Amino acid sequence: MNSPNRSTHIRLTSHPEPNTATARRPVAWAAGDPKARGPIVGSVTNPADRNVIGAHGGSYALYRALAISARALNPLTRPDLHNTHPTATIGPHPQWSEPGKIVSLDPWGHMVGEIYAEEIASGIDIRPTIAITKARLNMPEILGAMSAKRLKADGVVLHETGDISVTKVAIDPVWYLPGVAARFGTSEGELRRTLFEQTGGMFPELVTRPDMNVFLPPIGNITVYIMGDVTGLGDPKRRIACRVHDECNGSDVFGSDICTCRPYLVHGIEESVREAQNGGVGVIAYNRKEGRALGEVTKFLVYNARKRQEGGDSAATYFERTECVAGVQDARFQQLMPDVLHWLGIRRIDRLMSMSNMKYDAIVGSGIEVVERVPIPPGLVPPDAQVEIEAKKAAGYYTSEGPSDASDLDQVKGRDLERF
Numbered sequence: 001m002n003s004p005n006r007s008t009h010i011r012l013t014s015h016p017e018p019n020t021a022t023a024r025r026p027v028a029w030a031a032g033d034p035k036a037r038g039p040i041v042g043s044v045t046n047p048a049d050r051n052v053i054g055a056h057g058g059s060y061a062l063y064r065a066l067a068i069s070a071r072a073l074n075p076l077t078r079p080d081l082h083n084t085h086p087t088a089t090i091g092p093h094p095q096w097s098e099p100g101k102i103v104s105l106d107p108w109g110h111m112v113g114e115i116y117a118e119e120i121a122s123g124i125d126i127r128p129t130i131a132i133t134k135a136r137l138n139m140p141e142i143l144g145a146m147s148a149k150r151l152k153a154d155g156v157v158l159h160e161t162g163d164i165s166v167t168k169v170a171i172d173p174v175w176y177l178p179g180v181a182a183r184f185g186t187s188e189g190e191l192r193r194t195l196f197e198q199t200g201g202m203f204p205e206l207v208t209r210p211d212m213n214v215f216l217p218p219i220g221n222i223t224v225y226i227m228g229d230v231t232g233l234g235d236p237k238r239r240i241a242c243r244v245h246d247e248c249n250g251s252d253v254f255g256s257d258i259c260t261c262r263p264y265l266v267h268g269i270e271e272s273v274r275e276a277q278n279g280g281v282g283v284i285a286y287n288r289k290e291g292r293a294l295g296e297v298t299k300f301l302v303y304n305a306r307k308r309q310e311g312g313d314s315a316a317t318y319f320e321r322t323e324c325v326a327g328v329q330d331a332r333f334q335q336l337m338p339d340v341l342h343w344l345g346i347r348r349i350d351r352l353m354s355m356s357n358m359k360y361d362a363i364v365g366s367g368i369e370v371v372e373r374v375p376i377p378p379g380l381v382p383p384d385a386q387v388e389i390e391a392k393k394a395a396g397y398y399t400s401e402g403p404s405d406a407s408d409l410d411q412v413k414g415r416d417l418e419r420f
């Protein structure tokens with residue numbers, strides 16, 4: 001390879017060429033037949049075949065560019081999909097073709113190797129946007145739940161070693177722009193322009209190519225962990241326990257004690273194991289939306305602002321401090337979140353492990369029944385996270401005992417920076 005690039009001249013993608021891919025292979029989103037819907041072609045190996053905006057892999061497209069820059073990756077490389085097919089069958093479910101039900105992922109994304117085998121054989125670079133595999137999880141808290149006799153090994157879902165057998169699914173975002181705009185109560189034109197401007201003009205096609213209505217955004221993916229029989233997800237007779245979790249690297253991975261993220265996540269896993277052992281299914285949907293989708297830098301700035309304010313970190317000013325730094329209290333906007341639940345075929349959640357009204361409202365508003373909401377058990381709230389949990393309860397987050405008294409909020413204080 002003399003040049004890391006595909007060809008010697010630069011091709012602008014901002015204006016359609018004659019006989020363009022969107023004319024040959026338009027995306028008919030939500031068509032019941034995937035052949036009629038058409039493949040999502042976001043590959044950059046052959047620009048003439050592309051019928052969507054953006055590139056595969058979300059933010060990892062940038063690392064691919066670095067690998068090519070380092071001459072470590074041939075830009076024309078195509079994946080060999082042999083033996084990569086799903087380890088479990090998910091769908092097709094009726095929700096996949098209900099108009100407006102799923103707008104932020106490609107429901108056929110895990111089946112492209114099979115559905116579009118002919119097109120792939122003819123040379124079109126069609127890539128899966130969903131992968132399904134199997135694994136075992138092992139977390140010290142689950143071993144703790146076993147020693148405390150809250151969980152018992154059954155050799156199928158939970159093993160003596162504390163291992164949990166799971167099906168795990170990775171889902172890259174695929175946005176159908178008219179549908180995403182509708183979820184946010186804006187026009188497609190406004191949405192396209194805002195996406196274009198807020199990415200510093202990264203994707204000119206957003207404003208110049210109305211013929212392309214699908215966008216592969218450079219954001220993180222969703223991971224789903226399923227405990228129990230995956231085929232039970234669409235069966236109304238089977239109970240479903242579910243936690244929809246938004247990423248918090250500090251707590252989820254490193255056990256940082258300023259929030260309740262990891263304890264609530266593990267509680268969701270424990271409840272999921274129990275449901276699966278009783279013949280139901282447990283689902284953890286993990287969204288890469290670090291720091292309320294504001295990012296970790298903003299999150300850490302907020303921590304400092306909270307702890308340095310007069311009087312120290314306090315539940316009374318918890319949301320205010322976030323807004324001071326970020327301009328908004330929360331940017332997760334759960335409008336797109338239920339898509340993954342519809343993709344799984346879920347119509348009812350028997351136990352939802354979440355106190356968030358935003359999540360609850362989004363799920364119920366999308367047509368999924370929620371039977372019971374399960375708050376985090378008080379014993380699982382870490383010491384420095386009392387500020388967060390009391391602020392959330394006072395702001396109306398769901399609790400079984402009702403909202404706490406706002407006048408007590410001043411009393412709830414976090415650790416100061418000198419005593420970290």
Ligand SMILES: [Zn+2]
Binds near residue numbers: 248252259260262
């Ligand atoms: Zn957290």
